[in-house]
Amino acid sequence: MPPALIFDVDGTLAETEELHRQAFNQTFAAAGLPWHWDRALYRRLLAVAGGKERLAAFVAAQAPERAGEVDIPALHAAKTARYTQMIAAGAVTLRPGIARLLAEARQAGVPVAIATTTSLPNVEALLRATLGEAGPGAFAVIGAGDVVPAKKPAPDIYAHVLRRLAIPASACIAFEDSTIGLAAARAAGIPTVVTPSLYTDEDDFTGALAVVSDLGDPQAPYRHLAGAGAGDGMVTIDTLARWSAAVEGRRSP
Structure with missing residues (x-):
């Protein structure tokens, strides 16, 4: 995994x-x-x-x-x-499959982190509103706002998070929704799953590990758009492990 x-x-x-x-x-x-x-x-x-x-x-x-x-x-x-x-005030909810995948990661002992250019108050407000008061504590590292001087598409925020996690880039999976986010994660060496959003559905996601409509939940499985794997279903810890292993296999001599 x-x-x-x-x-x-x-x-x-x-x-x-x-x-x-x-x-x-x-x-x-x-x-x-x-x-x-x-x-x-x-x-x-x-x-x-x-x-x-x-x-x-x-x-x-x-x-x-x-x-x-x-x-x-x-x-x-x-x-x-x-x-x-x-x-x-409850103006937004998590995208499909996010809460499920976070729960799967917690159960499997897989650490989760955040790498974003938005400010820390914005991040913490969203996590508390959608995951409860303990929401921010569910993440091993939250890299946000001005913690690094160069914003995405520079890889700096991902490099910061990787240092804090003490985990190599090739062993992680990133989740992004935009071209600039994908570029930042890839520049840091991290395989990236993209879930296009309202304002990024026309972006170019060449180089993504996979592009899916969302991570899927039991009521509304994701629609697979491009990249690793095939067909519909849900992006699970097991799915990600298979995709990650395939990347490692392609890197091996």
Whole structure:
């Protein structure tokens, strides 16, 4: 079995990006800023990882006249407060199969970790809202936010998590939903399962270990899109172990 499972958060653990978009727009309105990010624009902005970085890129490209007057860290902090309130109110649930796979990993003694560019308060709010107050403690390592200077697609956050886990990259499986997340995990040497999300369904996932609609649950098995294995079913610890063994077999001389 894979020694560790490493999860991205936004779009992977839960479909959160639409909530982030709404929180940004509410924050802009409250601050008296004449900005509104529609879905098409937000899809393009997601090419920049990290909320503060995304906001800075938008200001630089679309509102350079505001560059000297917008306090990006403060604006992002206000957005984070709105987002965490929405999460705490139950605005999202985990994607299909996530809770089941986490339970399987716990029962099998497989450590789970998080590698994300979103801020730690966002992560902890989501985990508490969906897994209970003990949710954050279910993860051996949570790599989030600004713990590393370079955001995805740089592999830094994965390298950080691997160091904390003390497990080689080739022995792990990562879960991502986007091209930039896949690039980060692959650059760190980690085989990656992709579950495309609302804003990443048109991304290019070449190089993924497998691409599936979701991880599946007993009521709604996943739809297999590309990569390892074949057919429908559920992505289980045993499934991942087979896929991981196949990767190792291809690496062996």
